[in-house]
Amino acid sequence: MNTLSAKTNSENQTATPKGYGIDWNTAEPRVKELKDFLMSAPQVMDPERLQFLNEVYEEFRGESTFYIRAKLFERVLTKKNIFLDGNPIVGTLTGVRAGVYAYPEWNVAWIKEEMQMAKMASLGEMKIPSETKELLEKTYKSWKGRTCIDLNNKMFKDKYGINPKNFAKCGMYYENVSVASGSGIADYPLMLNKGLRWLINDVKSRFENCPTTLQNKEKHDLYRAMLVTFEAVIAHSHRYADLAEKTAVEENDPKAKAELLEIAEICRRVPEHPARNFREAIQSFWFIHLAIEIEQMACATSPGRYGQYMYPFFKKDIDEGNLTREQVLTLLKFQWIKHLELAEYQGNSYALTLSGHTGQSITIGGVDKDGNDASTELEELLLETQIQMKNIQPTLTLLYHPKMKDSYLKKVSECIRGGSGQPQILNNNAVIQRTLARFAQYDEGITLEDARNCGNYGCVSTGVCGKGSFITQEDxxxxxxxxxxxxxxxxxxxxxxxxxxxxxxxxxxxxxxxxxxxxxxxxxxxxxxxxxxxxxxxxxxxxxxxxxxxxxxxxxxxxxxxxxxxxxxxxxxxxxxxxxxxxxxxxxxxxxxxxxxxxxxxxxxxxxxxxxxxxxxxxxxxxxxxxxxxxxxxxxxxxxxxxxxxxxxxxxxxxxxxxxxxxxxxxxxxxxxxxxxxxxxxxxxxxxxxxxxxxxxxxxxxxxxxxxxxxxxxxxxxxxxxxxxxxxxxFNVKFSPAVLDGPNGTRTLISLIKTYCDFGGSHIQFNCVSSETLKAAQVDPTDYSDLVVRVAGFSAYFTRLDCGVQNEIIKRTEYAS
Structure with a gap:
């Protein structure tokens, strides 16, 4: 019997949870409709940000770069088109469904080189409307020679007398500064429990008390700019509150009206103030995560140990009867939709290197600050969400250690065997040891508690949650x-x-x-x-x-x-x-x-x-x-x-x-x-x-x-x-699905994970799709549009991968015993 269903049935016999204002009768069909839309509609490059970029850089010429970047961020959040699409978790990257923004500040060469080529983004085909093409042309002219990669190459040539472009063109290395970077795990728990208004007061105090000396100019400029961004995120959430209230006035269905009014109430509160329950926490998390991505949409901005910092809100609502586990599962499905919506496009060569990967990794398992098993019931729901949704984003990463319960590992095995290649496995002991070794050289060193609070971001990298970023990525x-x-x-x-x-x-x-x-x-x-x-x-x-x-x-x-x-x-x-x-x-x-x-x-x-x-x-x-x-x-x-x-x-x-x-x-x-x-x-x-x-x-x-x-x-x-x-x-391993079927397959997979980590291995991930299925998908991609495979530290929809990657995955040795 399904444990999740058993718990839910037991709850329903004793009490009828409030469930907040969500119309649960229509929730699951809405999840399906939203996913179906993303899987079938081409992604569209929205011109909004390009327009805002050109306006702001002209309007605030002469200001510090910090302030200009903050005002651009503010312009996007306060002027972008917003809409409601049936998801009770609100907030989208762009002003259109399945939209993509361009970030030409890093590189504009692709605009000229690739405008006539077929475009591929996170979910496959991408379209560039005519008005966007016109803005791209204008942006190309105004930014050519001023971008990150332009400045980088100019400085290199001035200092060393060599044109570095030849190194990248021949494939010696990939120029990472040519694309937006954003890897790391933000301090989501702080925002959930304190709120942006608390942060505004803190930074305002520091700004006011910062001595006005030339030595402090950078600090002064940064604090001033930060305050602009905090208010912009709050204004963004309030815009959704206004929209939900306005829509509710015109809504005749009482359940839909109640849901809209609740959305408005939640958006008035978070992320400005601390979240009080799971419903508010999930929306607050999303507004913060979305804001980070909007500032610079890039691979590997990851939620980190979501099952740890969201667990108190989850437990409170379960204990108080506000939500059932099934309702939490549905909310998580809606969140999965939000992660899948996020996409980036920074040129065709970049699309080839990432295969649509946006690197939003959720870390499960691991240990607490005292070294004890930290896995939670909420994390089992995260696994169940992935089993049912089979998304390529977010990705799940298990921090494995020997103290894990077999029941938890069975759920992990079930998810892997489901065919999405998730979760990938990281040896928690290896992660802790290398984190301690890496940061021991820093002036303040590192505590064991911080090393134990590592998470995965992006592909297979790790860092201390909320305290370490990987935005500085070398070539x-x-x-x-x-x-x-x-x-x-x-x-x-x-x-x-x-x-x-x-x-x-x-x-x-x-x-x-x-x-x-x-x-x-x-x-x-x-x-x-x-x-x-x-x-x-x-x-x-x-x-x-x-x-x-x-x-x-x-x-x-x-x-x-x-x-x-x-x-x-x-x-x-x-x-x-x-x-x-x-x-x-x-x-x-x-x-x-x-x-x-x-x-x-x-x-x-x-x-x-x-x-x-x-x-x-x-x-x-x-x-x-x-x-x-x-x-x-x-x-x-x-x-x-x-x-x-x-x-x-x-x-x-x-x-x-x-x-x-x-x-x-x-x-x-x-x-x-x-x-x-x-x-x-x-x-x-x-x-x-x-x-x-x-x-x-x-x-x-x-x-x-x-x-x-x-x-x-x-x-x-x-x-x-x-x-x-x-x-x-x-490390990639490919299995025939039949090998991992049933209880014996579960035992085989768990044993393999344990053995690999006992050998001292750091990372392992599995594909459980036969070569025959993959070859059939190449012949008739329409019938296999939702087929998920593990590529390299991330999952992707197989039929939307470049042919070279498809063939490489097919050629991997498939273990049938």
């Missing part, structure tokens, strides 16, 4: 590209540009050490260029697009009077994300094995075959593909992969501290960059052909090369990388 280097540069003595064979350094003619290398040393020379150059570009990019962010409201949502920024981009949070983070490490390691292993150990090939034969993309050299390609590979628990392979990742780490840290002066660890995962970079590269010694997607993740096996069984695969994945030295890593 993302491609480690497989380094193999290509090494084999061509620093020249990119695709663009024909000399983007690397002289590392020697590979045909003349006499030992594998010569090969590996040449690789490390090229890698050092890549990391050096990437670090220099990234450090300057942070200066560009502070100068052009500092966040104001978002900064106030993190501990430290208000106290220091420093924005998030400049390091104002308690635990500022810089996270360089590197991709395709396994492709690089496997390629080096193939060279070692085929050229120097077994001498089946000369280096020249291998170079010629790669140059021809293995055309007419299928026998050599077969040898390359069958050479020893990661994922099979072979000792000498594992030792090399481990050494390789240690060397990558050492060369990265040899570049010196990050822009904040700290030793920053590498994150190792792919998002969809493995597809983006793969399209920019030629063939590799691991047997991969030109243009094909690289291997996902950082410890996943190259598709089709893990042939020693699931235990060997997970042991290889768990042992490949130091989970403390690296900030994050990423």
């Amino acid at each position: 993302q280097p491609c480690l497989a590209k380094v193999v290509e540069l090494m084999l061509n003595n620093g020249k990119c064979p695709v663009t024909k540009k000399k983007v690397g350094v002289e590392s020697g003619n590979p045909a003349e290398f006499e030992t594998f050490d010569d090969v590996y040393n040449a690789y490390k020379i090229q890698l050092d150059h890549l990391f050096n260029m990437s670090r220099k570009h990234s450090d300057l990019s942070q200066m560009a962010r502070v100068q052009v697009v500092p966040s104001v409201f978002r900064s106030a949502m993190y501990d430290g920024c208000i106290e220091k009077g420093i924005c998030e981009e400049a390091g104002g949070t308690r635990y500022p983070q810089v996270n360089p994300i590197m991709t395709a490490g396994i492709d690089a390691a496997n390629s080096l292993l193939a060279i070692r094995y085929l050229v120097f150990e077994t001498k089946q090939l000369t280096m020249q034969q291998l170079l010629d075959a790669i140059k021809s993309n293995f055309e007419g050299c299928e026998d050599i390609r077969k040898m390359c593909f069958e050479a020893p590979k990661h994922g099979n628990d072979v000792l000498e392979v594992q030792e090399f992969v481990q050494q390789y990742y240690r060397d990558v780490d050492s060369i990265h840290h040899a570049q010196g501290p990050d822009c904040f002066g700290y030793r920053t660890p590498l994150d190792a995962y792919s998002l969809s960059y493995h597809n983006y970079f793969g399209a920019l590269m030629g063939a590799l010694p691991n047997g991969r052909k030109a243009g094909v997607a690289l291997t996902d993740g950082s410890v996943s096996a190259m598709p089709g090369t893990d042939h020693e069984g699931i235990t060997s695969l997970i042991k290889s994945g768990a042992e490949a990388i130091d989970t403390v030295r690296y900030g994050a890593n990423h």
Whole structure:
């Protein structure tokens, strides 16, 4: 018997909960209608923000950047079109349903380069109305040369005498400053329990008492701007209150009228004042989350440990009979709709790298401040919501630890087996240990309590909830590209540009050490260029697009009077994300094995075959593909992969501290960059052909090369990388759905999770969709429009993915036992 239903039936026998003013009889049909609309309607680029952007930057010319950004934020929230669509949780990103805003302050090159191309956003096809195109053209002319990436590249060229665009064009790294960034977990509990009016009083006091000296100018400007944003968010909520009241006057249905009047009452109260119950808390949360996204809609603004800070409101309403668990479940479904509505578009290349991922991760499980199991009943409802909704957003992440109850893990297993690839699993012990290690170098260090309060944001990264942000994201280097540069003595064979350094003619290398040393020379150059570009990019962010409201949502920024981009949070983070490490390691292993150990090939034969993309050299390609590979628990392979990742780490840290002066660890995962970079590269010694997607993740096996069984695969994945030295890593496993069916399937999955974490693994996620189903979806996408797969730290609708990513997922080894 379903536990949730059993509890609800028992409640209904003893009392009839109030349920607030929601018309529960129509609630579930409304959820379906809202989801159906999002899944069928194309997303539309709304021109509102472009108009506001041009107006505000002209009107407030001469003001501080903080103030201009705050007034733009205010203009959007107080002037954007608002509407009610049947969702009792109100507030949308744009003025249209399924809308997308453009954020050209970061980059306008895509406007010219891609206007005639098909556009893809979070849910697939995106349309740009004619009036929006006109505004885009105007915005392009006014912002060309002034954007974040423009300033970044100008500073780089002025300082180092090199045009950095060639590095990005050939696929050495992706320029993250060319798109809005927003990763992190805000202090949602503070806003729910204190409210914005409390924050206004706090910042107003600091502003009034801030000495008016030149030394305090930045602090003075930031406080002044913050106050504008707080009032704007309150005005935004009051606009919805006015709209709901006006709509209620014209509504004849008494239940619908009651719901509208309740929406008005709630929006008059939150987020200005503390929430008093779950209904108010869920709306307050949404207004804050939405405001952060509106300021700069970007990947990885995550709710964090939602099941922890919302639990007191949930328990109060359950205990007082205000809501049933079924009603809470329905409210959560409405919230799931709100997360799915959020979308971004910042150019086609960016769409290819993220595959529609908006990175709104909810963290479940973990431990409390004393180290005890922190899982809650509300989190089980979050899992049930995902089981029923099968959304790609929000995503769920489980912080696994050995003290978890089996009943809770069974619910986790049920959700994973449901086919949405959620939740992904993070080893909580590894997360805590690396958090302690990372922030021990900071002046104030870090407490164990803070380390235990980590959450996942975006893909697989972690940070301290409410105290650490990852908005400062370095460029993302491609480690497989380094193999290509090494084999061509620093020249990119695709663009024909000399983007690397002289590392020697590979045909003349006499030992594998010569090969590996040449690789490390090229890698050092890549990391050096990437670090220099990234450090300057942070200066560009502070100068052009500092966040104001978002900064106030993190501990430290208000106290220091420093924005998030400049390091104002308690635990500022810089996270360089590197991709395709396994492709690089496997390629080096193939060279070692085929050229120097077994001498089946000369280096020249291998170079010629790669140059021809293995055309007419299928026998050599077969040898390359069958050479020893990661994922099979072979000792000498594992030792090399481990050494390789240690060397990558050492060369990265040899570049010196990050822009904040700290030793920053590498994150190792792919998002969809493995597809983006793969399209920019030629063939590799691991047997991969030109243009094909690289291997996902950082410890996943190259598709089709893990042939020693699931235990060997997970042991290889768990042992490949130091989970403390690296900030994050990423591991994909694909199962046939039949393997995980029934009680035995549940036990198998739970056992696998425990075993992987016992081996010391940091991250694991599962696809439970057969290759046959995926191939059928490629043939007839209409029949599989809601098919969800796990890509790389996130889920996506399969039929809306780029073909390269689809094919890579299909090729992953499918375990049938």
